[in-house]
Amino acid sequence: MRIVIADDHAIVRSGFAMILNFQEDIEVIGGAADGLEAYAMVAKHRPDILIMDLSMPPGESGLIATGKIKEDYPDTKILILTMHDDEEYLFHVLKNGASGYVLKSAPDEELLLAIRTIHQGGMYIHPKMATSLVREFIRKEKDSYTEDPFELLSKREMEILPLIAKGYGNKEIAEKLYVSVKTVEANKAKIMEKLNLSSRPELVEYALRKKLLDF
Structure with a gap:
C-alpha cells in the first residue's frame, strides 16, 4: 500500500511514517503540511491511501481538501486521523468521501487495522464515533419516515x-x-x-x- 500523510506537524508525519514503514505491506511515499499540498501529492503520486488531519492551520484544512480530492481522484481512499472526536466533523468528512475516521489517541494497532480495512474496500470508524453515527442514522430514518x-x-x-x-x-x-x-x-x-x-x-x-x- 502506497500512502501519503498530511499533517501540519512535521514531527507527527515522521512519527507515523516510521510506524507504517515498519510494516511489510505499507510504504509511505510522501507527506503534506495542509490540504493544498495533500491535493498536489495525490495528483502527483496517486497513492492508495491518504491519511489526513482535519485541522492544519494556516493552510487549507482537511475538511475542505477531502471533498476536492475524492471528486478528482476517487481511487485514492482517505483516512481521517485527528484529535477531534466531534460528530459534526465525522458526518462532514464521510459525506465528502472519506473511508475512515481514527482518533490520534488510538493505539498503533487501530491505525493499522483502519488502513488495511479501507484498502480492502471497507470503512473504518473509531468505535467511540461509530455510536454517534448510528444514532444520527436512526434519527434521520425516523425523520424521513414521518415526512414521507x-x-x-x-x-x-x-x-x-x-x-x-x-x-x-x-x-x-x-x-x-x-x-x-x-x-x-x-x-x-x-x-x-x-x-x-x-x-x-x-x-x-x-x-x-x-x-x-x-x-
Whole structure:
C-alpha cells in the first residue's frame, strides 16, 4: 500500500511514517503540511491511501481538501486521523468521501487495522464515533419516515396506486376494487397531487422505489 500523510506537524508525519514503514505491506511515499499540498501529492503520486488531519492551520484544512480530492481522484481512499472526536466533523468528512475516521489517541494497532480495512474496500470508524453515527442514522430514518408523502395516502389510494403503475386502466381498476370509475379517477388525481407526480412514468418509478410492484 502506497500512502501519503498530511499533517501540519512535521514531527507527527515522521512519527507515523516510521510506524507504517515498519510494516511489510505499507510504504509511505510522501507527506503534506495542509490540504493544498495533500491535493498536489495525490495528483502527483496517486497513492492508495491518504491519511489526513482535519485541522492544519494556516493552510487549507482537511475538511475542505477531502471533498476536492475524492471528486478528482476517487481511487485514492482517505483516512481521517485527528484529535477531534466531534460528530459534526465525522458526518462532514464521510459525506465528502472519506473511508475512515481514527482518533490520534488510538493505539498503533487501530491505525493499522483502519488502513488495511479501507484498502480492502471497507470503512473504518473509531468505535467511540461509530455510536454517534448510528444514532444520527436512526434519527434521520425516523425523520424521513414521518415526512414521507406516502404516509399521507389513504387506504383506497394505496390500493389503487400499484394497479395504476402496473398499467391497468380506470375501468379495470374499478372492476377489481368494486368501485366506480369516477372514484378511481378522483383517487388517481389525489395520488398524483400528494406524491407530487405529473405522469404515469413517474408514478411507475415511485412504485418501484417503494417495492409496490410484485413483478
